[in-house]
Amino acid sequence: SSTASAKASIESAGARLRAMSAALLRCTPEARAYAACVVQRQEESASAAGGRPGVCSAEFALLKSCMADKAKK
Numbered sequence: 121s122s123t124a125s126a127k128a129s130i131e132s133a134g135a136r137l138r139a140m141s142a143a144l145l146r147c148t149p150e151a152r153a154y155a156a157c158v159v160q161r162q163e164e165s166a167s168a169a170g171g172r173p174g175v176c177s178a179e180f181a182l183l184k185s186c187m188a189d190k191a192k193k
Contacts, residue, residue, distance in 0.1 A: 131158040139191055147186035 157176040
């Protein structure tokens with residue numbers, strides 16, 4: 121039935137989310153660095169004309185690789 125499959129997909133999404141937040145907790149320094157960068161860039165782009173896409177990509181890449189690494193363990 122479609123109800124059972126919907127319930128299963130919600131449960132697997134929940135499990136993924138828990139794994140992700142556990143990984144995120146282990147990557148707090150990287151997450152903080154990325155968040156700080158984003159905030160700083162928003163303040164800069166508020167005074168400039170429009171934000172530039174791809175800012176903080178280095179910080180985001182670090183966070184992503186940290187999370188991928190921690191999620192495996």
